[in-house]
Amino acid sequence: MSLRHAILTLLETEPASGYDIVRHFKESLGYFWNAKHQQVYQELRRLSDEGWLQCSEQAQSDKPDKKVYSISPAGRDELRRWLAEPAAPNKINDxxxxxxxxxxxxxxxxxxxxxxxxxxxxxxxxxxxxxxxxxxxxxxxxxxxxxxxxxxxxxxxxxxxxxxxxxxxxxxxxxxxxxxxxxxxxxxx
Incomplete structure (x- = not known):
């Protein structure tokens, strides 16, 4: 599994900011898939560049505008393609x-x-x-x-x-x- 597919999975449920996605990794997905703050933001940029995400900006009164990401039709197609692939068994490095x-x-x-x-x-x-x-x-x-x-x-x-x-x-x-x-x-x- 890749970080990009974890992000697409989260965004399939609801649009979210980068901050929200990082929070989801800490609170839920983080129990079985870890990602650092910087990794999430880098991947969001790549997914947007590939056309798999759409981004809108929401004005905030006391902070810079917040970018809110949602999955695009192409991103949904990629997620479905990935979901149809067999998952490789986990390897342990402990x-x-x-x-x-x-x-x-x-x-x-x-x-x-x-x-x-x-x-x-x-x-x-x-x-x-x-x-x-x-x-x-x-x-x-x-x-x-x-x-x-x-x-x-x-x-x-x-x-x-x-x-x-x-x-x-x-x-x-x-x-x-x-x-x-x-x-x-x-x-x-």
Whole structure:
């Protein structure tokens, strides 16, 4: 997936300013697709140059005019073309997994501290996702049906975070056993 298709997907729902798009990345899409502020604005310019977006300016009283982007018919065609293509499976590049793989080369307590930092991040993400789920569950049934596919992307995130935290418990148990073993060996010497 590319950033351009994520932006087109957002704009298919409703017109938005660059600021609004960046906010969407932080609040919703950011759980499964990250983009920096500068990347979004560069891509908006490219999409406009390619004719996939239309841009209008809205006057603001105390700020410069705001550019509001909407998807053009050509952009909608491109989004449909992309949606029809098969998606490639994700590849994982996870430095933590490399560190665990090489864990015999480092003290278990170092890895335990690393795991604790990652656990806090994953727990925070899970808490945020559960807050979003509560908002979805409070919607009227008709709105829930309309938002079902976005909700299922949320469920994937929730299940993924819960699975990560369950896996982390297994890792922590192994690292605790290794710490105990290392301490016992130190006493024997």
């Amino acid at each position: 430095a933590l997994l490399v560190k665990l793989f090489a864990g015999a080369l480092v003290e278990p307590d170092n890895l335990r501290a690393e795991m604790a930092r990652h656990r806090a991040t994953h727990q925070g993400t899970l808490d945020s996702l559960l807050d979003i789920e509560r908002q979805y569950l409070a919607l009227e049934p008709q709105e829930q049906r309309r938002q079902r596919l976005p909700y299922l992307t949320l469920r994937r995130g929730i299940l993924g975070e819960r699975a990560w935290l369950a896996w982390a418990e297994e890792v922590d148990a192994e690292l605790a056993a290794r710490t105990d073993q290392t301490s016992a060996q130190s006493v024997e010497q």
